[in-house]
Structure formats: C-alpha cells, structure tokens
Amino acid sequence: MAKLWAVAATEALKADGLRIAELDTSGLPGFTGDKLSGTALLAQRVLVLSDLQEKLYANGRSGDRRSVLLVLQGMDTAGKGGIVRHVIGSVDPQGVDHAAFGVPTAEEKRHHYLWRIREALPRAGQLGVFDRSHYEDVLVVRVHNLVPRTVWESRYDEINAFERELAGEGITLVKVALFVSLDEQKRRLAARLERPDKYWKFNPSDIDERAFWPDYHEAYQAMLDRTCTEHAPWYVVPADRKWFARLAVTELLIDALGRLDLDWPPPKFDVEEQQRRLTRL
Numbered sequence: 001m002a003k004l005w006a007v008a009a010t011e012a013l014k015a016d017g018l019r020i021a022e023l024d025t026s027g028l029p030g031f032t033g034d035k036l037s038g039t040a041l042l043a044q045r046v047l048v049l050s051d052l053q054e055k056l057y058a059n060g061r062s063g064d065r066r067s068v069l070l071v072l073q074g075m076d077t078a079g080k081g082g083i084v085r086h087v088i089g090s091v092d093p094q095g096v097d098h099a100a101f102g103v104p105t106a107e108e109k110r111h112h113y114l115w116r117i118r119e120a121l122p123r124a125g126q127l128g129v130f131d132r133s134h135y136e137d138v139l140v141v142r143v144h145n146l147v148p149r150t151v152w153e154s155r156y157d158e159i160n161a162f163e164r165e166l167a168g169e170g171i172t173l174v175k176v177a178l179f180v181s182l183d184e185q186k187r188r189l190a191a192r193l194e195r196p197d198k199y200w201k202f203n204p205s206d207i208d209e210r211a212f213w214p215d216y217h218e219a220y221q222a223m224l225d226r227t228c229t230e231h232a233p234w235y236v237v238p239a240d241r242k243w244f245a246r247l248a249v250t251e252l253l254i255d256a257l258g259r260l261d262l263d264w265p266p267p268k269f270d271v272e273e274q275q276r277r278l279t280r281l
Contacts, residue, residue: 004033004041009251015177015224015234020217025181026240035243042247046090049250052257053127055264057095060125062265066170068256069121069128070249073135073223074178075216076206077188079239079246080131083178086246087253088129097122100131113137113155114162122171127253134159138223143215156226163232173232174256176249177220178239182213 005012012030031038056068070088072080088096099120108116114134122128138159142152163173180188189206192198209216228234235252239245 004037005030005251006032008255009248010235010255013235013237013248013252015228015236018224018236020179020221020224020236023179023236023238025179025184025238027238028241028244029238031244031247035241038243038247042243042250045247045250045254046087049087049254049257050091052254052262053091053095055262056127056257056260057092057125059262059265060095060123062268064265065124066172066260067122067124067126067128068172068174068253068260069130069166070253071130071133071135071173071175072178072249073133073139073176073220074239075180075185075213076203076209077185078178078180079242080178081201082242083246083249084129084131087250088127091127095126097126097128098131099129101133101136114158117162121166124170128171134162135223135227138227139216139219142219142222143212156222159227160229160232163227163229167231172256172260174252175232175234176252177224177234177236178245179220179236180239182210184240185210 007030009030028038033041056066060067072083074080084098088098097120101116101120104113104116117130117134120128120130138152138155141147142149166173189202192202224234224236235248237245237248
C-alpha cells in the first residue's frame, strides 16, 4: 500500500499552538487517503501494534519495569469506547490495564483527586488505557464550578509534576484529546435513541452538557495550553470520522512502543538443554 501519511501522525496531531476553535473535526491531518484506504491500513497497523504490545508484555514478565499509558479525553460520543474496542481490542488482553473514570465514588471523594489515578496506573509491561482521567478535574470540575477556581487552577502544575514523576518511573504517556462537532455529537446521540441495543450507552445528562459546549472548549483549550509538555505531550485527533480517529491512535501507540526499542527477552534457561530434556520424555 502506498504511503498514506504525508506527515507522521505524531507531527500532524501535535497540540502545540493548536486553537480548538479553528479545528476541523472532520479533517484528516497528515493523512492523504480516504475511508477505504484508511480502513485497510488500520487492519494492517493493528497487527504491528499487537506485535509491539506483546513484546512489551513479554519484557514486563522478564523484569522490565516500563509501561505505556494511553489517556483518552473527549466529550460524550467522541469515540473513546470505540477506540478501546477496535484498537486496544486488537492486542493481547493479558497485557492491557484498562480503567474508566466517571463521577468519583464516595471512597474516592475522601482522597486526593489523584488517588484513584495512582491506583489504576499500568503495571510493568502493560499497555494502560484511561477512558477519561485526572483531566476531569480541570474539565468538568472547572465547567460546573465543583470546586473554587483557586483549587482547580493549581491542578495544572500539579498534574504536570505528577506526569513528570510517571515518566521518570518508566511510564510512557500518550495523551489524546478527541474532538467531535456539535452536529456530529447530536447525530450520534440520536442514533443511540433509535437502537434498543444502544440505550445503555445513552445518558440524559449528555443532552444537558451540550449547553456547556463553549465552556468545555475553553476548559479543553486551557488543558492543552498548560499541560502539553515534553515528557507528556498532547495529541489532538479530529473524531467526526471514527475510522480516522482509530487509525490515528493506532499510529501514536505504534510510535510510542517503537521508541522503547523492544526486542524479545532472552531466555533465562539453556534452550539446548531443554530441547534435549524434551526429546527424552
């Protein structure tokens, strides 16, 4: 298949200097193909991702302490669940630590907001996935004034320090902000109301949240501006086209895993001796 990325996903999707108000949520940054070629490429690339993830898992079983954490943030219907199913679902589930963060439980509220995040960090050798994350505490908390401004304002620096600590511990962060248009979200919510098998995904509060769309964009812009760092950069993925969002995240994960320079761990036993033992039994 001809080269379909004119610009690498890691470059085309960088959040540095990006203005959400100017983002084309149906765009294909860096990609020159169409849905047909993109879908075919995704089928190939998830195989590459699966191989790299298996190497990460194998190395973790052999003492390597490194891991990768995919952070997915986005408004309702932005496609976080679809990425978990179609991208993360293509790799060995033994090597995946998945966590979804909703409204804090009573126990979680008794702790610092990062407590539940620390509890869910990926183990050594794991590909971790956060469906929403600690960024809820500078997004929904900010939009709905759940704590004073002085509280959420201080969290940007605290989150940066926290992520610097994670990077120092060997966790590679891949932070992805997914954006859909207001019209596309409306179509996706309507589709859920038309199918009994999708009712479980619908929450009436999703409609209420649409009234806060400008406030959320302001909060997301501040999140990108203040927490896009060298050790934990943000990538912005236009998500009106689900196939592109899934392909983009796959490419970002392949890049992150590739930079770990993984190989299969050497055996901790004498291979020839074990072969001889096996032939005698």
